[in-house]
Amino acid sequence: MALKRVFAPHLGKNIVLGGSRPITSLGPHLVAEDYLLASLLAPPNSCDYVDKAVAALKLLYGNADYGDCVIAEAYHMVGVETGNAGKIFIATLAQILHDYSAIGGFVQGDPSTDNGCDPVTALNWWLANGFANGTKPAGWMTVNSQNQTVVKQAAYLFENLDICIALPDAWINPFPSKSGFVWDVAGDPDPNNGHCICGVDYNPKGVVVCTWGLVGTITWAALARYATLQAGGQLFAVLTPDQVAKGRAVAPNGVSWTNLLADFKALGGKVASSAPPAPAASGLVTLADALGWANQGLGGLSSITLRSRAMNAVKAALTKGWPTQS
Numbered sequence: 001m002a003l004k005r006v007f008a009p010h011l012g013k014n015i016v017l018g019g020s021r022p023i024t025s026l027g028p029h030l031v032a033e034d035y036l037l038a039s040l041l042a043p044p045n046s047c048d049y050v051d052k053a054v055a056a057l058k059l060l061y062g063n064a065d066y067g068d069c070v071i072a073e074a075y076h077m078v079g080v081e082t083g084n085a086g087k088i089f090i091a092t093l094a095q096i097l098h099d100y101s102a103i104g105g106f107v108q109g110d111p112s113t114d115n116g117c118d119p120v121t122a123l124n125w126w127l128a129n130g131f132a133n134g135t136k137p138a139g140w141m142t143v144n145s146q147n148q149t150v151v152k153q154a155a156y157l158f159e160n161l162d163i164c165i166a167l168p169d170a171w172i173n174p175f176p177s178k179s180g181f182v183w184d185v186a187g188d189p190d191p192n193n194g195h196c197i198c199g200v201d202y203n204p205k206g207v208v209v210c211t212w213g214l215v216g217t218i219t220w221a222a223l224a225r226y227a228t229l230q231a232g233g234q235l236f237a238v239l240t241p242d243q244v245a246k247g248r249a250v251a252p253n254g255v256s257w258t259n260l261l262a263d264f265k266a267l268g269g270k271v272a273s274s275a276p277p278a279p280a281a282s283g284l285v286t287l288a289d290a291l292g293w294a295n296q297g298l299g300g301l302s303s304i305t306l307r308s309r310a311m312n313a314v315k316a317a318l319t320k321g322w323p324t325q326s
Contacts (some may be wrong), residue, residue: 003067003114004192008212017172017213019116020164020194042289043152046203049159050215052201053083053320057210058287061096064212068100069196070117070164074238076198077160078131081242084159089242101235119164119196123236131240138239145227145235148220152202152236161199161207163218164231165226166191175246181216182206189231233285 005014007132050057056079061072073212075091082089100106102124104117123140130136143154143161170186175196199220201208227235228306 003116006172006175008064008175010214011060013064013211015060015064016067016069016114017167018194019063020068020196021116021118043149043156045185046201047152047156048201049080049084050200050208050210051078053088054088055076055079055088056083057198057200057215058213061091062093062100062211065099066097066106067114067116068096068104068106069194069211070119070122071096071100071103073162073196073198073211074099074122074126074131076200077162077238079137080198080200080243081159081240082133083243085244087133089133091132092136098131099125103278116194117232119162119236123162123238131242133242135240135242140238140243143235143237146224151207151235153222154203154229155199155207158237158239159243160238162236162238163197163199163207163209163223163227163233164236165195165197166231167190167193167195168226169193176212176214176216181214182219182221183216183222183310185222185225189226189233191232194232 003016003018004016008015011107063069063072103122107113166189167188169190171183197209197211199207206217
């Protein structure tokens with residue numbers, strides 16, 4: 001599959017487009033709509049995960065020179081989650097190209113191998129091998145782009161949206177020249193314009209996205225039109241422990257990591273670990289220590305359980321972790 005080059009005025013040079021291969025099969029997967037609407041209250045009208053992730057979002061991660069948009073999008077997502085959890089991870093170009101090689105067969109120095117990636121293959125590879133910061137996702141799911149409520153729930157809950165679409169030609173001709181661009185419905189998608197974009201926020205207009213070092217908006221109508229299998233695209237959400245700072249029990253959005261994992265596991269999700277590692281206590285036990293142990297104790301329970309069972313699980317975890325007198 002030949003990639004195309006398009007002039008990007010904000011960079012003053014051509015960039016590579018077409019690095020996301022059309023999605024034809026999803027294989028076994030989870031569907032956000034199957035449970036989010038039924039199990040959660042209405043999402044807030046907007047959410048904002050951009051500010052603490054700017055250092056990662058402004059980087060192209062090689063996507064000006066290579067068709068690695070699938071990889072670049074994923075590491076923008078990692079930057080959003082680690083940044084909002086308090087310690088942002090910035091991938092190196094070597095790390096980006098390592099994953100591009102492993103997933104897409106790219107060989108540096110051989111342009112004939114620069115053919116982009118299949119997003120589903122990439123998601124499953126990270127599930128098995130992890131990102132460059134050592135984090136393995138707990139799983140991924142599809143999100144119905146035509147249902148605003150479930151899109152908002154997924155973006156708020158998981159702190160990311162993985163938008164893989166074929167861009168209509170009008171979106172790149174003229175090419176966005178600065179942040180603040182708005183992409184609305186603009187004719188048929190062009191399969192030669194395959195691209196993966198990180199959804200980082202949403203608001204009444206649509207989903208706020210980061211791509212090529214710029215931040216703009218895909219309207220709700222455009223997301224519904226293009227992020228579908230029928231249009232050669234898809235919308236995903238990825239669950240990773242990067243949402244939670246080490247030793248903490250909740251993500252910055254206030255969502256309990258333990259409950260999130262339990263819900264995901266109940267759907268059949270492949271959960272890499274039941275909870276972030278609990279802090280090791282030495283000397284005086286802190287509140288963070290106690291919360292970490294309690295969090296581990298609750299990790300094996302479903303999100304709906306008997307009060308007595310939950311109390312017993314926490315008691316057992318605290319008893320196991322509490323330091324004994326020497």
